[in-house]
Amino acid sequence: MIGRIAGRLVAKHPPQIMVDVHGVGYELDVPMSTLYQLPSTGSEVTLLTHLIVREDAHQLYGFASEGERTLFRKLLKISGVGARTALAVLSGMSVVDVKNAVAQQDSGRFTRVPGIGKKTAERLLLELKDKLDIAIVAVPAETAAASSDVVNALLALGYNDKEAQFAVKNLESSVSVTEGIRQALKLLSRA
Numbered sequence: 001m002i003g004r005i006a007g008r009l010v011a012k013h014p015p016q017i018m019v020d021v022h023g024v025g026y027e028l029d030v031p032m033s034t035l036y037q038l039p040s041t042g043s044e045v046t047l048l049t050h051l052i053v054r055e056d057a058h059q060l061y062g063f064a065s066e067g068e069r070t071l072f073r074k075l076l077k078i079s080g081v082g083a084r085t086a087l088a089v090l091s092g093m094s095v096v097d098v099k100n101a102v103a104q105q106d107s108g109r110f111t112r113v114p115g116i117g118k119k120t121a122e123r124l125l126l127e128l129k130d131k132l133d134i135a136i137v138a139v140p141a142e143t144a145a146a147s148s149d150v151v152n153a154l155l156a157l158g159y160n161d162k163e164a165q166f167a168v169k170n171l172e173s174s175v176s177v178t179e180g181i182r183q184a185l186k187l188l189s190r191a
Contacts, residue, residue, distance in 0.1 A: 002060060006046040009038060015087060017062065019045060028062035029083070031072075031090035037064045052083060059083065067095040071132075078127040080120065088115050089124075097161070102128045106148060112161065150180040154188070163188060 005028070007021035014035055018025045028047065030038075038045060047062035048069045061083065063069040068090055075086035089098065092113035101109040102125055110121035150171070154164035167184035175183065 002049050002051045004046065005049050005060075005062065007044070009041050009043055009045045012038065012041060015091070019047070019062075026060060028060045029087060030062045030064075031068065031087050032092075033090055033094060034062060034064040034068065061087070063090075065095075071095050071098060074128065074131045075124075077131070078124065080123065085115060085120070088113050093161075097165070098128070099132055100165070101125070102132055104148075105129075108148065108152065109161070112155075149177045150184055153177075153181045154184055157185075159188060 005019055005021060005026055007019045007026070009017065010020045010025060011018040012035065014032065015029050016027055017030055017035070017038065018027050020026075028049065030047070034047070047064065048066060049063070050061045050069055050072060052059045052061070061072065063072065072086050072090060075081050075089060076083065089110070093101070093109065097109065100106075105125055107118065107121035107125055110116050110124055111118055116124075150168050151161075151164045154167060155161065159167075164184075167187050168180070170187055171180050171183055
């Protein structure tokens, strides 16, 4: 198993990169979160890796952090989730976002990832609940629904997921959907 690779970054062709290690060019598929953290081509780079060996191919995947690699491996263990889907999840959501979505049982956050439908999102929530080290916080159903509605409203207004989640975290737990949207918009206009 190849666990880490260090060398000179030769090329970036999302989602694939090439790293030259003493004259050997290794092609790695990386999530977009890792790609954004990479230095410019020609620079030295170190990535954690995961190797998948199949009859027809050996595929190497690279990650900037241990958290990303661990989550990738846990996603691969879920029935119906392959390497491409796992990379899509990591490209569309951070490790913290995945843990929050699982803790809140919010399938809507997974369905915003290209290639993930409602059934796959629900399967991810079910399977990851026991595999991730998260503290499931008991949130009243109406509070969870209200915060989810506020997030969806902010997304519809053109804010990105991180901005919407930031705004919802700063709201009181007992706020109505309408008041939550109003407060979130006021908060985001200041930022």
